[in-house]
Amino acid sequence: MKSAVFAALLVAAPAAAATPSGISDASLKADTAQLASDAFEGRKPGTPGGDKAVAYIEQRFAAIGLEAGNHGRWTQDVPLVTITTAPTPLVLSGCAGGAQECRAATRTALSYGTDVVLWTKRQVATQTLANSPVVFVGYGITAPEKGWDDYAGLDVRGKTVVILVNDPDWQTPTAGKDAGPFEGRAETYYGRYTYKFEEAARHGAAAAFVVHDTEPAGYGWNVITTSWTGPQIDLDQPDKGMGRVGVEGWITKAAFERMLGAAATGKDLFALTKAAQTKGFRAVPLGLQASATLSNEITHSASKNVIGVIPGRRFPSETVLVTAHWDHLGRCPADATGDDICNGAVDNASGVAGVLTLAEAFARGPQPARTVVFMAVTGEESGLLGSRWYAEHPVYPLALTAGGVNMDGLNVGGRTHDITISGGGKSDLDTMATLVAKAQGRFVAPEPSPEKGGYFRSDHFSFAKLGVPMLRAGSGVDRLDGGIPAGQAAAADYTAHRYHQPSDNYDPKWDWSGAVEDLDLYYAVLRGLADSHAWPNWYAGTEFKAIRDTTAGERHP
Ligand SMILES: [Zn+2]
The missing domain is CATH 3.50.30.30 (Glucose Oxidase; domain 1)
Structure with missing residues (x-):
């Protein structure tokens, strides 16, 4: 049974979708173009290009007006071994x-x-x-x-x-x-x-x-x-x-x-x-x-997660997480054109741009009741390393982390009638996202290949595994322009010709309208969470509920 507080949240989140978030494609384009440029050399941890990405995100967080998120520091060291x-x-x-x-x-x-x-x-x-x-x-x-x-x-x-x-x-x-x-x-x-x-x-x-x-x-x-x-x-x-x-x-x-x-x-x-x-x-x-x-x-080596926060007004010790990985593959074998930099424009300069854009939206709006933590993590491509390190050594206790959203690759192909929720139906956040999508006039489509365990393949999983409900939604495939055939063809083309290849480059011709709509949805879910005192949970019978429930006593309803 849902608590009254959570039931109120299920009304508040879709209502928030009706309020304009002010999100546009301006900084999405600018930040993605920067982070995916050759100057960042594919953002591999432990390289000058990786250091540059960390510095860029830090400077953007500061310009947006966030506070340094790790006890006065912008970064958290992530020790690595090879x-x-x-x-x-x-x-x-x-x-x-x-x-x-x-x-x-x-x-x-x-x-x-x-x-x-x-x-x-x-x-x-x-x-x-x-x-x-x-x-x-x-x-x-x-x-x-x-x-x-x-x-x-x-x-x-x-x-x-x-x-x-x-x-x-x-x-x-x-x-x-x-x-x-x-x-x-x-x-x-x-x-x-x-x-x-x-x-x-x-x-x-x-x-x-x-x-x-x-x-x-x-x-x-x-x-x-x-x-x-x-x-x-x-x-x-x-x-x-x-x-x-x-x-x-x-x-x-x-x-x-x-x-x-x-x-x-x-x-x-x-x-x-x-x-x-x-x-x-x-x-x-x-x-x-x-x-x-x-x-x-x-x-031995080390890399860094970048963390900025907007402190909460009423419940500053309670947090909401917004994450995306900044790292990518760096230099890689040259393709037919001689390009040997895996720039990772979609994967995941676009996701980091999404975090920055959501930070701007929160900074424009009223100060949230809870603290919102914006984090760009390292080492995703090597096994979710930065997010795992944070989850095991959290700056803000996971027991008081209400939930969050992770982005790994935004939609750069235009608006869709649908969205997909990875691992859909695991937690209350999925219900919130479904209601917000409905308020947007969209619907939730089943995940195309659930047997591939997409939910376990990006950073949200590091937090979920230790009990924090995390939303991972993907762009839909049913495009306003061209329907399902166009969406499926674009997805297949990306997997075959750009995913983890030097050709994952920034393209100024991309249509960001679908990403803007997805970010509006994330903003509504995150705003709903950040302005409430409700604690979403995993559904009964799902694999992460037991660990979440061990800290239930630390969360005051
Ligand atoms: Zn990725």
């Missing part, structure tokens, strides 16, 4: 053919890059995995609120767990009576590989491998090899990564099948998958031992 590993092949040894005793020992070596990709997040010169017993743990999920535990009755300390990607019901419909317990085809956080490694660490496993499969993973093996080989940048955590599983990795489906051929279970991948998709599944020891050695080169 580990480059040189691993041996992953060797599996054991007994062949399901014999009770070991008559014929087998030895299977999985090659680095083709069969397996492995790494360690531990800051150690050498990480070894020695004769670690291998256990198939299905989807590797412990979800008490769903009565599901793939680790039930199992002690995996010192063992190597092998895990299927996505969640058990990814082949069922997204909604309706045939949808499975994990939101059907839509991916829940339990389906993400990051979750699988975290859960394996909680259970004390020595190593964890996720089995790659293109459809449920959402990308091919080529993405795994390009993303997970070479120098790996991550947060320099106080525990130096020792809380992580010692060896993490992906293996191909074919390699896992070879592994099963050598194992003593007599079960093939089909049978094991079927069992893993059934509630009450029990983990299966494979009768194999895994061994590998990883030699690591370790370097």
